[in-house]
Every structure is written in structure tokens, then in C-alpha cells.
Amino acid sequence: MGIQKNENKITMSNNENSSNGRRNFLKLGLLAGGSVVVGAGIVKAIGNKDTAETGEKVKVLTANGKLVEVDRGLVGHPAEIKITNLIAREGIEGRKFVMVIDLARCANARKCIEGCQKMHHKTPPVEWIKVKHMQDAETTAPYWMPQPCFHCDNPPCTKVCPVDATFKRQDGIVLIDNERCIGCRFCMAACPYNSRSFNWGDHWAVAKDSTSPSGAGCCESNPENGTPSKMGTVEKCDFCPDMARKGELPDCVTSCPNGTLFFGDANEDSVTNGEDTFRLSELIKKRAGYRYLEELGTEPRVYYLPPVNRNFPFEEDTEAHNTKE
């Protein structure tokens, strides 16, 4: 199915009784690994008396890739999934999220940073995704390198956490439970890429107009929508798992004017920047994709495509960013 921006926001069910039943069903379903995707909708509790059969059949794709045909009246909407801490820790079954960054397309527009900050209600100088001016040697060409969290498959950060506050999910995402983090910052010391930020104070680098945590309208805190800016805890790029559940792309990807960032699922072997969709394996093969500092053995889930045949000539950044705290 590929991950697409879900333009059609389906209205929520107005049936109070059935929504309770559905929530319970979903909880069980998710726990049993039967979580349902996104863009398609979900099946209401079978046997619920209030459920009206319409006679009209629709096709629904489940998370583990099964296409099932159900009555339209049985289809509910994922907006109501209550993501408990346990569900957030387990991740989305059957997925292996991955990012590909095409260095040939990056012109240091810094829109990914802005999009991310807006999405997570952060303000400069805190950047969950950074854009670095890289030059491997004096005699080699400079290039811009967007750098999110690499969501490593052998993550040095989760290994050192004394309380399991940061953890690796089955869908490849590394998250932080800000309600559990003790703020020892060992994970920050252990991350060789400095992907992590710390909330040094209350409302540290938080947008003033921010009334709710990321994931609009969400009020229950869980590691997936994040409880940003819990003073004294660590935070970082989270690959927007709440968006992924809705079938939407992370904001850094959609904010990039040049289509530099691709997000997708390694199990589906596809990545997209919202416009172009590629086979992950072919893209990496054809464009000689690599992972940054492979020799560290962290096995990042972020691939880079070398800055060859660039879309833009390299221009020095004349603007100074983040000069103030």
C-alpha cells in the first residue's frame, strides 16, 4: 500500500456504545499483534448489537498485509486508538521503518528542521533533525547532510539506559519514555551521533503557543506522541510513529521542498518522499547508498545516497543559525 499522506480525514464514529466496545477490541487486537492500518480503517467489534449492516462491502488491509472484505458498517477509524505505554513500547507489527536521505537533493533549505520543530512544538536551537556542513577532507567536495536520529538496529543508547526508558521497538523505531527517564544522560554520552537533546529546564525550547503535545488533539501521554519537554529528561527524533500509525509521513519528509528525505518500510521494500516512490533495495543498489560510520557497528536505519549529480550546486550557508539559546 505504501505510506501516503492521508488527505481524507474520516469522521469519527458518533456511536458512543460501540466506540467503547471497539476500543476494547482494539486494545486486545493490538496486544495480540492484530493492529489494523491506517488509511483503510478498522473493523468494529463483531457482534456489537448497535452495529448496523449496510450491505455495502469494502476492502480493508490489515497490518500484517491481509486484504479482507467487510461490511462498511463494521468499519471504524483509527483516530480513536488509545496508545497505551505498552503498545507504544511494542511498536507497529510487521513494519520496519527506514529513511533514505538523498544528499544530491539537499540544498540546506533547513525546512525539515522547521517542519520538525513545528510538529513537535520545539523552538531553536533544539533540532531533532540537523543539517550539517560536511567535508570529509580538504581536497574533497563539501555537501549538506541532514541528520535525524538513525534509529540504529544495534543502538548504543538503549543498551546503556539503566531504567529501560529508551527502547527499541519491533518496527525499528527507538523511542523514549519521558515518564520514566531519570535524566542521567548516559544515552546522550553513548550516542556517537549526538542525536539526543535534553530538557535542561521547564518548557525548554518549547513553542510558546504550544498547548498540546505533538500529535494534534492528543492528551494522553505516551512515548509515541511524546510528552515533549518533560523537564530533566532526554528527547530526540522519534520518526513520528504517531504519524506512521495514521499512514502519514513524518513532517521533515513532507516539509522538504527538494524531496531529499524518503521514509518507508523495509518490509515493503519501498520508500517515498511524498511524490516519488522507490524500491528501497534498488535505490540503494543503483545509487550506492551507505550508512554513516558503518564501522561503528550501530546498524543505522537511515541510509544516505552520495551527493553525486547534484540537483543544486553547493553554496556556503551565509546565515548564522541558532546563535541564541
Place this chain on the structure above:
Amino acid sequence: MEKNIHHTAHHSEHTPAEEIAMRREMRDDVLRPIRHTSLLGKLWIATLLVVIGIGCYAYYIQLTNGLKVTSLRDYASWGLYISNFVFFVAISLVGALISSVLRLTNFEWHRPLTRVAEIIAVAGIMFAGLIIIIDMGRPERLLNIFIHGRIQSPIVWDVIVVSTYLVTSVLFLYFPLLPAIALCRDELTDKPKWQRWLYKVLALGWDGNEKQWKLMKKCVSILSVLVIPLAISIHTVTAWLFATTLRPGWDSTNFGPYFVAGAFQAGTACVIIAMFVFSRAYNLKKYLTDLHFDRMGKLLVFLCLVYAYFNVNEYLVPAFKMREAEANLLNDLFSGPFSKVYWPVQIFGMALPAILLLFRKMRRPLPITIIALFVVVGAWLKRYLIVTPIMLHPYLPIQNVPANWASYFPSWVEISIVSASLAGVLLIITLFSKLFPMISIWETMEGEGIDLEEMDNQNNK
């Protein structure tokens, strides 16, 4: 073990009457500082309390505002607190060295030094635990380590070994102290009620009978063996907090022994300073003699050389290769902004002491104490050099951050809290010395061939 020491100790050349007189004299000498506190002593305690008071206020500021009141930011996310933690763990190792290694290897001169070394160990490890809590962003969630603790995290290993070492060190201080507490209980009857009550409770009914002596000595023997692997573990695990990461400068297989070697060097220098202060302030020159300073000087030469050996491995071997990530760091240490600290620390804190202390005159009490001061200050700064420059030299360049994120110098809050922690260590040592004798009578007299156990046995008959 005990028998062994007994046999190697030279037999008493004194008559029983002389022995009793010597014991009485030593009792008076070690109890004198507890009986009276000089004005200078009171001023010293007051000063320490003021420093601790300022530190408590600074911590209150930090608790209410968060760690933003420190100079720590996303790149230098560990700083003064962590380097101070490493320093405290380091000096705490000396308890094991003096009271245990020298004891098991039959270096008789260690006897009057055991208590000084052991109280430094206990105070150091206590404040190491405290400073690490101060470094936490959410200290109120400390219990999460026990509720959600994961054995794979080196922090959990550290919690286990530090708490075990603390308990072992307290017992290792306490058991040999029992006869002295009983002495205080019996002799210091003019002290306030709470103090007499303290002696009575802590003495555990000690009356010097045969069974008590045997049991105490057996416990001390067991602890003296147990404490060595524990001491090595605490500092090795502390080294692993850094060495288990992939950061250039910490990613080193040399780190465990490098830390342990540095710890013995720093701790020995601390004991020398403490010996000087106690021998002068408490008039204990009779027991902490020039010979002890001389021997400690020789020991310090040896430890400086061992530490220098590990430094060569730690800095010069990577410097020979100059792999890019390490080269950035090493250039900064050797000739960049950190060189102003690096070279003085290596020269005045390690190389020069090793050379100077080869000369007998330099091992006399005053010169060796000055040299030891340099070693201790150097050791403290060295921990800063082990933590901060590495954090500021990551693989990916530090770009697009405010200027104060790309450098680190501790804020007044950090400096106040760390000063308070250092004052706290000194206060614990001072207060201990105002409550209990700083020289172990039975251990020292045993070194003279006088067995207090035998004397007590005869008295009890």
C-alpha cells in the same frame, strides 16, 4: 592470616609494666583531639559548613529551575559533576590499598595509617553516590533504577558495586574501631549525653574478651581480602561508564586499569596530606613519623610511574596513529585550548612528583605534603580532562548551536555544589576525627609486638 602477621611482627622488647604504660600513653595521645577542639578546629568546621550551606542553596536553585542553571548543554551533557564523581570514586580506592594490600603483603608501617585511609575511602564513596544523584535530571525518579533496573546498563553495575563497596568500607572502618569506641565509652565520661550514648551503642558491648578479639580480627581478615576485588571493580566499572561508549577518547580498552592506577595515585596523595594535617593538628607525630612519610613517598613514586605507564598507552599510542576522530581530540589536548590544563596536569601532577620524590629530602613531611597537594589537584583536573574535551569532540561536527553549547566552563551553581561536596568529604573526615581516635591503638601496638588481646585476656582473668 593473623598468625602470619603475629609471627612476622617482631616480638616485644618491653616488660609488661612498660607495655601497660605505653598503652596508657597512646590512649591519652589519641583521645586528646576528641577531648578538646581548638579554636582553629572550630573555625575550620564553621568554614566547611558555610561552603556546604552555599552548595545546598545552589542545589535548591538547580532543583527548582532544572539543569539549565548549569553550563551543561546538549554537547557537553556531562561535565563537572561527573568528573567530580570519578575523582571521589578514585580517592576511595586508597582504603583498599593501605588497609588491605599493604596489610596482606606484610608492610608493617601501614598500621597507623589504616584509619586515615579508611575514613577517606568512606567519605569519598559516600559523596560519589551523592554527586551522581545531583547530576540527575529527575532525582525524584531515583527508585526507577530499582523498579525498572536493567542489568545490562553499566550504571546499574555502578550502583551495585558502589553500594557494596560503601557497606564493605564502613564495616572495614568500623570493626577495627570497636576497641577504640569502647575506650571512648569508658574514658570520655564527661562528654554530652548523645555522644556517650553513641559510644555505648556503637561499642556493641565490647569488653575485650577473647571471643570478641577473635571474632573482630577474623572479620577484619575477611574484609581485607574482600575489599580488594571490590575496590578494583568500582573504579573499573566507573571507567566503563566511558569505555562502553563509542566516543573517540573514551572508546579505549585501556580505561579500566588506567582509572585504577590513577585512583591509587590520587588516593595515596590524599592520605599523605591527611597524615600531615593530623600529625600536626592533633600532635600525633609520635605515630605518624617521618618514616611513614618516607615510605608513602616511595609508594607514591611507584604509583606515579604506573600511572604514567598507562598514560603513555592512553595518549601516545593513539597519537602515533592520529586517526581522524582521535586526532581532533589529541591536537586539542596537546596544543589546543585544553593544552593549558593538560600539560600542567601531566607534568606537575604526575611526572615531577615521580622524579622529586626519588630524593630523600623531598620525602620529608612538609615537602612531600606540598608535592601530594599538586598530585591531588592534578588528579582532580585530570578527571575534568577525561570527561569534558571528549564530549566536545564528537564524530559529527558541532554546528548551528549557540556559542555556549560548543564549549563548557562550569557555572557558579556547579562550582558551588562541587565545592560543597569537597567540603562535605572534609567535614566527614573532620567530624569522625572529633569522635573517634584517628590512630588504631591495637594495630599500631601489634606492630610493636604488643598484643592487646593478650593484655586484655590477662586483665579479664
